[in-house]
Amino acid sequence: MKKFLAILxxxxxxxxxxxxFIIGTILxxxxxxxxxxxxxxxxxxxxxxPTRLAVVDQSGKVYEHFxxxxxxxxxxxxxxxxxxxxxxKQMNQNQEERMKQMARSVLxxxxxxxxxxxxxxxxxVKSELEARLxxxxxxxxxxxxxxxxxxxxxxLIARNVSDFGTRExxxxxxxxxxxxxxxxxxxxxxxxxxxxxxxxxxxxxxAGGQKxxxxxxxxxxxxxPFGSALLIYIMLLSYGQSIMAAVIExxxxxxxxxxxxxxxxxxxMLGKLVGVSLVSLTQLGIWVVAALLAVSYAxxxxxxxxxxKMPEINVSVFQLIMLFVFxxxxxxxxxxxYALVGSMVTTAQEGGQLALPMILxxxxxxxxxxxxxxxxxxxxAFWTSIIPLWxxxxxxxxxxxxxxxxxxxxxSVFTTAGMGVFLVWLAARVYRVxxxxxGKRASIPEALKWIRQR
Amino acid sequence: xxxxxxxxxxxxxxxxxxxxxxxxxLSFEVKPGRIFGFLGPNGAGKTTxxxxxxxxxxxxxxxxxxxxxxITEEVxxxxxxxxxxxxxxxKMNIVEQLRxxxxxxxxxxxxxxxxxDYWLDRVKLKDWKNKKAAELSKGMQQKIQFIVSVLHNPDxxxxxxxxxxxxxxxxxxxxEIVLEQKAKGKTIIFSTHMMDTxxxxxxxxxxxxxxxxxxxxxxxxxxxxxxxxxxxxxxxxIGNILEDKELVANVKTHSxxxxxxxxxxxxSQVLLHRLVEAKAKITKFELVEPSLNEIFIEKVxxxxx
Numbered sequence: 152m153k154k155f156l157a158i159l160x161x162x163x164x165x166x167x168x169x170x171x172f173i174i175g176t177i178l179x180x181x182x183x184x185x186x187x188x189x190x191x192x193x194x195x196x197x198x199x200x201p202t203r204l205a206v207v208d209q210s211g212k213v214y215e216h217f218x219x220x221x222x223x224x225x226x227x228x229x230x231x232x233x234x235x236x237x238x239x240k241q242m243n244q245n246q247e248e249r250m251k252q253m254a255r256s257v258l259x260x261x262x263x264x265x266x267x268x269x270x271x272x273x274x275x276v277k278s279e280l281e282a283r284l285x286x287x288x289x290x291x292x293x294x295x296x297x298x299x300x301x302x303x304x305x306x307l308i309a310r311n312v313s314d315f316g317t318r319e320x321x322x323x324x325x326x327x328x329x330x331x332x333x334x335x336x337x338x339x340x341x342x343x344x345x346x347x348x349x350x351x352x353x354x355x356x357x358a359g360g361q362k363x364x365x366x367x368x369x370x371x372x373x374x375x376p377f378g379s380a381l382l383i384y385i386m387l388l389s390y391g392q393s394i395m396a397a398v399i400e401x402x403x404x405x406x407x408x409x410x411x412x413x414x415x416x417x418x419x420m421l422g423k424l425v426g427v428s429l430v431s432l433t434q435l436g437i438w439v440v441a442a443l444l445a446v447s448y449a450x451x452x453x454x455x456x457x458x459x460k461m462p463e464i465n466v467s468v469f470q471l472i473m474l475f476v477f478x479x480x481x482x483x484x485x486x487x488x489y490a491l492v493g494s495m496v497t498t499a500q501e502g503g504q505l506a507l508p509m510i511l512x513x514x515x516x517x518x519x520x521x522x523x524x525x526x527x528x529x530x531x532a533f534w535t536s537i538i539p540l541w542x543x544x545x546x547x548x549x550x551x552x553x554x555x556x557x558x559x560x561x562x563s564v565f566t567t568a569g570m571g572v573f574l575v576w577l578a579a580r581v582y583r584v585x586x587x588x589x590g591k592r593a594s595i596p597e598a599l600k601w602i603r604q605r
Numbered sequence: 606x607x608x609x610x611x612x613x614x615x616x617x618x619x620x621x622x623x624x625x626x627x628x629x630x631l632s633f634e635v636k637p638g639r640i641f642g643f644l645g646p647n648g649a650g651k652t653t654x655x656x657x658x659x660x661x662x663x664x665x666x667x668x669x670x671x672x673x674x675x676i677t678e679e680v681x682x683x684x685x686x687x688x689x690x691x692x693x694x695x696k697m698n699i700v701e702q703l704r705x706x707x708x709x710x711x712x713x714x715x716x717x718x719x720x721x722d723y724w725l726d727r728v729k730l731k732d733w734k735n736k737k738a739a740e741l742s743k744g745m746q747q748k749i750q751f752i753v754s755v756l757h758n759p760d761x762x763x764x765x766x767x768x769x770x771x772x773x774x775x776x777x778x779x780x781e782i783v784l785e786q787k788a789k790g791k792t793i794i795f796s797t798h799m800m801d802t803x804x805x806x807x808x809x810x811x812x813x814x815x816x817x818x819x820x821x822x823x824x825x826x827x828x829x830x831x832x833x834x835x836x837x838x839x840x841x842x843i844g845n846i847l848e849d850k851e852l853v854a855n856v857k858t859h860s861x862x863x864x865x866x867x868x869x870x871x872x873s874q875v876l877l878h879r880l881v882e883a884k885a886k887i888t889k890f891e892l893v894e895p896s897l898n899e900i901f902i903e904k905v906x907x908x909x910x
Contacts, residue, residue: 405692
């Protein structure tokens with residue numbers, strides 16, 4: 152036990168004390184939060200002067216509103232077509248759409264002038280505007296037709312057609328104004344339309360419960376176990392290599408023999424794994440605490456003044472504890488896979504390729520969660536929440552949706568943690584027998600043979 | 606533990622790797638308080654045997670007893686081991702490194718600090734205490750590794766090629782420490798294929814080749830059993846006398862002196878007579894014990910016949 156702790160301590164301290172760890176801990180959140188902010192700032196950058204836009208309004212009904220729409224600083228109104236924020240939809244939004252949305256939300260500044268026909272033909276006006284574009288007296292012009300029928304075509308002629316931000320804003324403004332105009336023309340009350348289109352509110356209540364489930368709450372119940380699994384996944388991607396490197400370290404530095412002559416190989420492997428895992432958990436812990444402090448610091452005054460109400464979320468302490476337990480043993484289990492892979496290879500690079508297929512089990516687990524949410528009491532849900540590799544995802548999902556009997560939870564903890572310990576034991580064997588004897592990378596059949604060898 | 610209990614007993618130990626037998630029915634004993642030379646050419650099975658002794662691998666057949674007991678973690682703590690393949694954590698500084706290895710042998714706290722200071726001073730690396738291992742020269746690192754093996758004051762010290770790659774001054778220093786340990790009543794097993802150092806240090810030897818024992822016993826016995834059939838000769842104008850196969854089995858020429866191994870049943874007096882007859886100018890003619898080196902070569906060749 153003392154030796155196990157000595158190994159754990161060494162693995163932990165040598166890593167936590169490095170500059171790399173300290174800088175990484177500080178830099179990572181800055182990057183994560185700083186990056187979107189920087190991107191946002193870049194979008195708001197309007198290099199150069201306001202866009203000079205000429206409007207030829209043949210209908211004579213659009214200009215006033217359009218001008219208002221574009222120059223008043225209320226772009227938000229344009230952008231929120233969806234009254235309710237749909238989390239699924241937001242997740243699925245692709246990059247292009249997101250960029251468009253961002254571009255929309257940023258108000259470009261415009262100088263708009265009205266061009267009257269004054270009896271001239273439309274072509275004459277166009278060619279005159281064309282000439283002004285050429286002389287760079289103007290950046291763009293639009294031509295609105297006289298009739299605002301169902302297939303109204305508005306022409307936009309611009310010097311720079313790839314400025315989609317401007318294009319989207321003009322389109323949004325036009326849509327809004329012309330749509331209202333059409334409603335007016337058809338003598339339809341806009342308020343009425345809005346009222347008709349209002350989405351249905353679906354009240355959700357848990358059986359036996361009194362309280363209504365807010366939509367925030369359903370999201371939380373669904374998002375917590377997923378978030379925890381996602382966190383395991385992200386942590387494996389970012390720390391997996393270092394777990395493997397820790398296992399390989401003594402091979403490369405030729406320290407293995409001294410270690411094995413002093414300490415049981417299982418203790419050695421377990422000490423390494425726990426030590427390195429604690430490093431990543433420490434980093435995560437620092438971030439979580441910092442984030443909580445920042446959030447409470449920012450929100451405290453608002454909450455105290457009663458400005459906004461925190462959505463009430465009905466998650467029991469037991470559920471949160473189980474979530475944490477499964478996060479930790481789940482991480483341990485997958486970290487053990489990395490350790491096992493590390494015990495078979497000679498360099499971390501080789502190991503990365505070998506470990507990836509194993510991590511796919513975790514990804515499959517994400518998808519298995521959907522049928523389980525639909526029928527949390529089925530045999531399928533039972534087995535997937537017991538079988539290690541999936542259990543760290545599925546069991547929390549079940550606990551959050553419809554709590555299974557305690558014995559099932561306990562069983563799942565045992566199978567998951569047990570599998571982790573078994574993998575560590577396996578890793579210790581493969582490492583000791585294989586590397587010391589042959590000093591080469593193990594093929595799977597060889598590794599199997601070594602496990603049986605004394 | 607009585608004086609009689611051998612520090613180490615290896616009996617009928619066999620270790621196989623797939624088709625290859627690394628160690629074959631090997632038996633020997635190491636007596637307490639002696640320096641035991643475990644000798645053999647490269648690939649003879651020395652390292653495999655040592656790995657079994659320190660419990661890195663387990664024999665397929667036979668048994669190994671340390672201090673009269675089968676190995677446990679407690680027994681492991683009484684052994685100091687310097688493996689042939691050795692390294693240090695490159696980015697860790699020396700003192701932390703030594704603390705870690707000390708903890709693995711169950712010595713911690715003040716006791717460990719005192720030992721670390723004593724040994725760093727002893728091998729003249731006091732000023733390097735807080736340096737990283739990567740900053741040390743290879744020889745310095747080797748001395749640190751040596752400290753790792755003696756830090757916990759073990760009763761049995763197993764050194765696998767401890768002096769390879771060291772300069773003569775450091776070899777001298779480490780040999781001094783090894784003899785010091787012996788004087789304190791410690792047992793030392795020391796594996797090498799450098800026969801002159803073995804000859805200087807060992808009380809007992811065991812020679813193995815091709816996974817089998819070839820020879821064992823005290824250095825004294827081994828040497829005397831070979832008899833005085835070697836002549837150290839320094840002479841000029843000796844003609845072709847030494848090419849007579851009936852008389853001379855082997856000649857090894859050092860700078861100005863030849864070491865002549867006589868043929869079986871040949872008489873050294875006959876050789877002297879012939880040399881005198883040939884009017885050779887003899888400045889030295891001495892009957893000597895064969896060097897361990899010769900015994901080694903002779904025995905290894907014999908076992909391969």
